[in-house]
Amino acid sequence: EIPRVTGVQTCALPICKMLSAVIAPLSWNAAALPASASARAGSRAAVDMREMLIAGNWKMNTLLPEAVSLAKEVAEAAKNSPCDVAVCAPLPYLTAVKDALKGSKVGLGAQDCYADADAGAFTGATSTAMLESVGCDYVLSGHSERRAIFGDSDEMVNAKTLKILKQGIKCILCIGELKEERESGETFNVLNTQLTKGLKGVDDKMMKEIVIAYEPVWAIGTGLTATPEVAQETHAYVRSWFTENYSDAIADNVIIQYGGSVNAENVDELMACPDIDGALVGGASLKGESFSAICNFKKK
Numbered sequence: 001e002i003p004r005v006t007g008v009q010t011c012a013l014p015i016c017k018m019l020s021a022v023i024a025p026l027s028w029n030a031a032a033l034p035a036s037a038s039a040r041a042g043s044r045a046a047v048d049m050r051e052m053l054i055a056g057n058w059k060m061n062t063l064l065p066e067a068v069s070l071a072k073e074v075a076e077a078a079k080n081s082p083c084d085v086a087v088c089a090p091l092p093y094l095t096a097v098k099d100a101l102k103g104s105k106v107g108l109g110a111q112d113c114y115a116d117a118d119a120g121a122f123t124g125a126t127s128t129a130m131l132e133s134v135g136c137d138y139v140l141s142g143h144s145e146r147r148a149i150f151g152d153s154d155e156m157v158n159a160k161t162l163k164i165l166k167q168g169i170k171c172i173l174c175i176g177e178l179k180e181e182r183e184s185g186e187t188f189n190v191l192n193t194q195l196t197k198g199l200k201g202v203d204d205k206m207m208k209e210i211v212i213a214y215e216p217v218w219a220i221g222t223g224l225t226a227t228p229e230v231a232q233e234t235h236a237y238v239r240s241w242f243t244e245n246y247s248d249a250i251a252d253n254v255i256i257q258y259g260g261s262v263n264a265e266n267v268d269e270l271m272a273c274p275d276i277d278g279a280l281v282g283g284a285s286l287k288g289e290s291f292s293a294i295c296n297f298k299k300k
Protein backbone atom coordinates (compact mmCIF):
# COMPACT_ATOMS: atom_id res chain seq x y z
CA GLU A 1 0.00 0.00 0.00
CA ILE A 2 1.51 3.32 -1.06
CA PRO A 3 0.41 6.24 1.11
CA ARG A 4 -1.16 9.02 -0.88
CA VAL A 5 0.27 12.49 -0.58
CA THR A 6 -2.45 14.76 0.72
CA GLY A 7 -2.94 18.48 0.47
CA VAL A 8 -1.45 18.87 -3.01
CA GLN A 9 -3.49 21.37 -4.92
CA THR A 10 -4.45 21.30 -8.55
CA CYS A 11 -2.33 23.49 -10.79
CA ALA A 12 -3.79 26.91 -11.36
CA LEU A 13 -3.36 26.80 -15.14
CA PRO A 14 -4.14 23.88 -17.46
CA ILE A 15 -0.99 23.04 -19.36
CA CYS A 16 -2.81 22.52 -22.63
CA LYS A 17 -3.62 26.23 -22.68
CA MET A 18 0.00 27.24 -22.40
CA LEU A 19 1.39 27.95 -25.77
CA SER A 20 4.59 29.72 -24.91
CA ALA A 21 7.87 27.86 -25.09
CA VAL A 22 8.30 28.28 -21.36
CA ILE A 23 5.37 27.32 -19.18
CA ALA A 24 4.05 30.03 -16.90
CA PRO A 25 4.51 29.17 -13.24
CA LEU A 26 2.03 26.55 -12.06
CA SER A 27 1.27 27.13 -8.47
CA TRP A 28 0.72 24.85 -5.52
CA ASN A 29 0.21 25.93 -2.03
CA ALA A 30 3.77 25.77 -0.76
CA ALA A 31 2.34 24.79 2.62
CA ALA A 32 1.17 21.58 0.95
CA LEU A 33 4.76 20.40 0.73
CA PRO A 34 5.84 18.22 3.62
CA ALA A 35 7.54 20.39 6.24
CA SER A 36 10.89 18.80 5.45
CA ALA A 37 10.65 19.94 1.82
CA SER A 38 10.12 23.60 2.55
CA ALA A 39 12.69 23.56 5.31
CA ARG A 40 15.40 21.91 3.26
CA ALA A 41 14.80 23.69 -0.02
CA GLY A 42 17.34 26.44 -0.37
CA SER A 43 19.62 25.06 2.28
CA ARG A 44 22.90 26.08 0.69
CA ALA A 45 25.04 24.01 3.03
CA ALA A 46 23.38 20.87 1.74
CA VAL A 47 23.57 22.07 -1.86
CA ASP A 48 27.30 22.63 -1.69
CA MET A 49 27.85 19.09 -0.46
CA ARG A 50 26.18 17.54 -3.47
CA GLU A 51 27.76 16.53 -6.75
CA MET A 52 26.08 17.64 -9.97
CA LEU A 53 25.64 15.52 -13.08
CA ILE A 54 24.76 16.59 -16.62
CA ALA A 55 23.95 13.57 -18.78
CA GLY A 56 23.06 13.44 -22.46
CA ASN A 57 20.50 10.89 -23.61
CA TRP A 58 21.06 10.34 -27.30
CA LYS A 59 18.08 8.00 -27.57
CA MET A 60 17.85 6.22 -30.98
CA ASN A 61 19.86 8.88 -32.79
CA THR A 62 23.18 9.22 -34.60
CA LEU A 63 25.09 6.90 -36.88
CA LEU A 64 28.50 5.66 -35.83
CA PRO A 65 30.71 8.45 -37.25
CA GLU A 66 28.44 11.11 -35.80
CA ALA A 67 28.34 9.37 -32.41
CA VAL A 68 32.13 9.24 -32.26
CA SER A 69 32.61 12.87 -33.23
CA LEU A 70 29.89 14.00 -30.80
CA ALA A 71 31.60 12.04 -28.01
CA LYS A 72 34.89 13.79 -28.82
CA GLU A 73 33.20 17.17 -28.64
CA VAL A 74 31.66 16.28 -25.27
CA ALA A 75 35.04 15.10 -23.97
CA GLU A 76 36.50 18.48 -24.90
CA ALA A 77 33.58 20.46 -23.47
CA ALA A 78 33.68 18.58 -20.18
CA LYS A 79 37.22 19.80 -19.46
CA ASN A 80 35.97 23.06 -18.00
CA SER A 81 32.60 21.88 -16.78
CA PRO A 82 31.83 22.52 -13.10
CA CYS A 83 30.10 19.15 -12.78
CA ASP A 84 30.21 15.49 -13.75
CA VAL A 85 29.22 14.73 -17.33
CA ALA A 86 27.97 11.55 -19.01
CA VAL A 87 26.52 10.45 -22.32
CA CYS A 88 23.97 7.66 -22.72
CA ALA A 89 24.79 6.39 -26.19
CA PRO A 90 22.92 3.85 -28.33
CA LEU A 91 23.98 0.25 -27.62
CA PRO A 92 25.84 -0.46 -30.88
CA TYR A 93 28.19 2.47 -30.28
CA LEU A 94 29.05 1.99 -26.63
CA THR A 95 32.53 0.65 -27.27
CA ALA A 96 33.37 3.24 -29.91
CA VAL A 97 32.05 6.05 -27.73
CA LYS A 98 34.02 4.71 -24.75
CA ASP A 99 37.18 4.88 -26.89
CA ALA A 100 36.35 8.42 -28.00
CA LEU A 101 35.91 9.46 -24.35
CA LYS A 102 39.21 7.92 -23.23
CA GLY A 103 41.22 10.23 -20.99
CA SER A 104 38.26 12.52 -20.38
CA LYS A 105 36.09 12.81 -17.31
CA VAL A 106 32.93 11.92 -19.25
CA GLY A 107 31.10 8.84 -18.03
CA LEU A 108 29.50 6.33 -20.38
CA GLY A 109 25.84 5.45 -19.97
CA ALA A 110 23.46 2.95 -21.55
CA GLN A 111 19.78 3.67 -22.06
CA ASP A 112 18.29 0.36 -20.97
CA CYS A 113 19.10 -3.19 -19.91
CA TYR A 114 17.52 -6.59 -19.39
CA ALA A 115 16.86 -7.41 -15.75
CA ASP A 116 16.18 -11.12 -15.58
CA ALA A 117 19.42 -12.81 -16.60
CA ASP A 118 23.12 -12.25 -17.26
CA ALA A 119 23.23 -14.39 -20.39
CA GLY A 120 21.20 -16.92 -22.32
CA ALA A 121 18.38 -17.31 -24.81
CA PHE A 122 16.96 -13.79 -24.69
CA THR A 123 17.20 -12.64 -28.30
CA GLY A 124 17.71 -8.92 -28.63
CA ALA A 125 18.31 -8.32 -24.93
CA THR A 126 21.37 -6.73 -23.34
CA SER A 127 22.47 -7.74 -19.86
CA THR A 128 24.03 -5.50 -17.26
CA ALA A 129 27.06 -7.81 -17.34
CA MET A 130 27.50 -6.91 -21.02
CA LEU A 131 27.14 -3.22 -20.21
CA GLU A 132 29.73 -3.49 -17.48
CA SER A 133 32.09 -5.35 -19.78
CA VAL A 134 32.08 -2.45 -22.27
CA GLY A 135 32.75 0.06 -19.50
CA CYS A 136 29.36 1.59 -18.74
CA ASP A 137 29.31 3.79 -15.66
CA TYR A 138 25.56 4.51 -15.76
CA VAL A 139 22.37 2.88 -17.01
CA LEU A 140 19.02 4.63 -17.27
CA SER A 141 16.01 2.97 -15.70
CA GLY A 142 12.39 4.02 -16.06
CA HIS A 143 12.78 6.60 -18.80
CA SER A 144 9.28 7.74 -19.76
CA GLU A 145 9.78 6.52 -23.33
CA ARG A 146 10.56 3.00 -22.03
CA ARG A 147 7.48 3.21 -19.79
CA ALA A 148 5.16 4.50 -22.54
CA ILE A 149 6.44 2.78 -25.68
CA PHE A 150 7.89 -0.46 -24.34
CA GLY A 151 5.54 -0.98 -21.40
CA ASP A 152 8.11 -0.87 -18.60
CA SER A 153 5.99 -1.06 -15.43
CA ASP A 154 7.15 0.22 -12.04
CA GLU A 155 7.92 -3.41 -11.15
CA MET A 156 10.10 -3.83 -14.25
CA VAL A 157 11.79 -0.52 -13.52
CA ASN A 158 12.51 -1.76 -10.00
CA ALA A 159 13.95 -5.04 -11.32
CA LYS A 160 16.21 -3.14 -13.73
CA THR A 161 17.26 -0.71 -11.01
CA LEU A 162 18.24 -3.54 -8.66
CA LYS A 163 20.06 -5.41 -11.43
CA ILE A 164 22.04 -2.33 -12.47
CA LEU A 165 23.11 -1.68 -8.88
CA LYS A 166 23.98 -5.34 -8.31
CA GLN A 167 26.25 -5.10 -11.35
CA GLY A 168 28.12 -2.22 -9.70
CA ILE A 169 26.86 0.37 -12.20
CA LYS A 170 25.19 3.64 -11.22
CA CYS A 171 21.50 3.82 -12.01
CA ILE A 172 19.77 6.97 -13.23
CA LEU A 173 16.17 6.34 -12.17
CA CYS A 174 13.76 8.47 -14.19
CA ILE A 175 10.44 9.58 -12.75
CA GLY A 176 7.86 12.10 -13.88
CA GLU A 177 4.20 12.83 -14.27
CA LEU A 178 2.03 13.03 -17.39
CA LYS A 179 0.38 16.28 -18.40
CA GLU A 180 -3.05 15.07 -17.21
CA GLU A 181 -1.58 14.05 -13.89
CA ARG A 182 -0.11 17.49 -13.31
CA GLU A 183 -3.31 19.17 -14.39
CA SER A 184 -5.35 17.11 -11.95
CA GLY A 185 -2.99 17.77 -9.04
CA GLU A 186 -1.66 14.21 -8.92
CA THR A 187 2.01 15.02 -9.47
CA PHE A 188 3.27 14.25 -5.97
CA ASN A 189 1.20 11.07 -5.74
CA VAL A 190 2.62 9.85 -9.06
CA LEU A 191 6.18 10.61 -7.96
CA ASN A 192 5.56 8.97 -4.59
CA THR A 193 4.38 5.78 -6.32
CA GLN A 194 7.24 5.75 -8.83
CA LEU A 195 9.83 6.28 -6.09
CA THR A 196 8.27 3.79 -3.66
CA LYS A 197 7.98 1.05 -6.26
CA GLY A 198 11.10 1.89 -8.25
CA LEU A 199 13.34 1.88 -5.19
CA LYS A 200 11.86 -1.19 -3.47
CA GLY A 201 14.74 -3.13 -1.96
CA VAL A 202 17.25 -0.29 -2.41
CA ASP A 203 18.89 0.27 0.97
CA ASP A 204 20.85 3.27 2.25
CA LYS A 205 24.16 1.94 0.96
CA MET A 206 22.77 1.24 -2.51
CA MET A 207 21.29 4.75 -2.62
CA LYS A 208 24.84 6.10 -3.08
CA GLU A 209 24.75 4.65 -6.60
CA ILE A 210 21.35 6.10 -7.51
CA VAL A 211 20.76 9.33 -9.39
CA ILE A 212 17.17 10.52 -9.72
CA ALA A 213 16.08 12.23 -12.94
CA TYR A 214 12.84 14.14 -12.47
CA GLU A 215 11.44 14.49 -15.96
CA PRO A 216 7.89 15.78 -16.33
CA VAL A 217 6.65 13.82 -19.33
CA TRP A 218 4.92 16.89 -20.77
CA ALA A 219 8.31 18.62 -20.97
CA ILE A 220 10.23 15.84 -22.74
CA GLY A 221 10.95 16.62 -26.36
CA THR A 222 8.16 19.22 -26.45
CA GLY A 223 10.10 22.44 -26.01
CA LEU A 224 7.94 23.09 -22.92
CA THR A 225 10.39 23.49 -20.06
CA ALA A 226 9.10 23.65 -16.53
CA THR A 227 9.76 27.07 -15.11
CA PRO A 228 12.51 27.11 -12.48
CA GLU A 229 9.75 27.69 -9.86
CA VAL A 230 7.79 24.61 -10.89
CA ALA A 231 10.91 22.48 -11.22
CA GLN A 232 12.27 23.65 -7.86
CA GLU A 233 8.98 22.96 -6.07
CA THR A 234 8.83 19.46 -7.47
CA HIS A 235 12.49 18.76 -6.74
CA ALA A 236 11.93 19.94 -3.17
CA TYR A 237 9.12 17.40 -2.90
CA VAL A 238 11.36 14.64 -4.27
CA ARG A 239 14.10 15.54 -1.82
CA SER A 240 11.61 15.56 1.04
CA TRP A 241 10.51 12.08 -0.05
CA PHE A 242 14.06 10.87 0.68
CA THR A 243 13.98 12.52 4.09
CA GLU A 244 10.71 10.75 4.89
CA ASN A 245 11.67 7.38 3.43
CA TYR A 246 15.44 7.22 4.01
CA SER A 247 17.21 9.89 6.04
CA ASP A 248 18.31 13.53 6.04
CA ALA A 249 21.79 12.44 4.98
CA ILE A 250 20.48 10.58 1.94
CA ALA A 251 18.14 13.44 1.05
CA ASP A 252 21.06 15.87 1.26
CA ASN A 253 23.32 13.77 -0.92
CA VAL A 254 21.07 12.32 -3.61
CA ILE A 255 21.58 13.92 -7.02
CA ILE A 256 18.22 14.97 -8.49
CA GLN A 257 18.54 15.93 -12.13
CA TYR A 258 15.91 17.87 -14.03
CA GLY A 259 15.00 16.69 -17.52
CA GLY A 260 12.62 18.08 -20.11
CA SER A 261 13.66 20.37 -22.96
CA VAL A 262 16.77 21.64 -21.18
CA ASN A 263 18.79 23.77 -23.57
CA ALA A 264 21.62 26.28 -23.63
CA GLU A 265 19.18 29.14 -23.00
CA ASN A 266 17.35 27.81 -19.94
CA VAL A 267 20.08 25.78 -18.24
CA ASP A 268 21.56 28.58 -16.09
CA GLU A 269 18.24 29.42 -14.47
CA LEU A 270 17.37 25.79 -13.82
CA MET A 271 20.77 24.97 -12.34
CA ALA A 272 20.48 27.97 -10.00
CA CYS A 273 17.60 26.21 -8.19
CA PRO A 274 18.87 24.80 -4.89
CA ASP A 275 17.34 21.34 -5.32
CA ILE A 276 18.32 20.84 -8.97
CA ASP A 277 21.61 18.99 -9.21
CA GLY A 278 22.11 18.65 -12.93
CA ALA A 279 20.17 17.67 -16.00
CA LEU A 280 19.23 14.76 -18.21
CA VAL A 281 19.24 16.19 -21.70
CA GLY A 282 17.72 14.68 -24.82
CA GLY A 283 17.47 16.80 -27.98
CA ALA A 284 20.03 19.41 -26.98
CA SER A 285 22.63 16.71 -26.25
CA LEU A 286 22.78 15.78 -29.94
CA LYS A 287 24.61 18.94 -30.96
CA GLY A 288 28.11 19.43 -29.61
CA GLU A 289 27.66 23.17 -29.32
CA SER A 290 24.44 23.14 -27.29
CA PHE A 291 25.52 20.26 -25.04
CA SER A 292 28.86 21.99 -24.42
CA ALA A 293 27.02 25.13 -23.36
CA ILE A 294 24.80 23.06 -21.05
CA CYS A 295 27.80 21.29 -19.47
CA ASN A 296 29.39 24.69 -18.90
CA PHE A 297 26.31 26.39 -17.48
CA LYS A 298 26.94 29.62 -15.61
CA LYS A 299 26.63 29.29 -11.86
CA LYS A 300 24.28 31.97 -10.52
Ligand code: PEP
Pocket residue numbers: 057215219220221222223259260261262280281282283284
Ligand atom coordinates in the same frame (compact mmCIF):
# COMPACT_ATOMS: atom_id res chain seq x y z
C1 PEP B 1 15.05 12.95 -22.17
O1 PEP B 1 14.97 12.21 -23.12
O2 PEP B 1 15.34 12.46 -21.08
C2 PEP B 1 14.79 14.37 -22.35
C3 PEP B 1 14.76 15.12 -21.29
O3 PEP B 1 14.61 14.82 -23.63
P1 PEP B 1 14.54 16.36 -24.11
O4 PEP B 1 15.70 17.07 -23.45
O5 PEP B 1 14.64 16.31 -25.58
O6 PEP B 1 13.24 16.91 -23.61
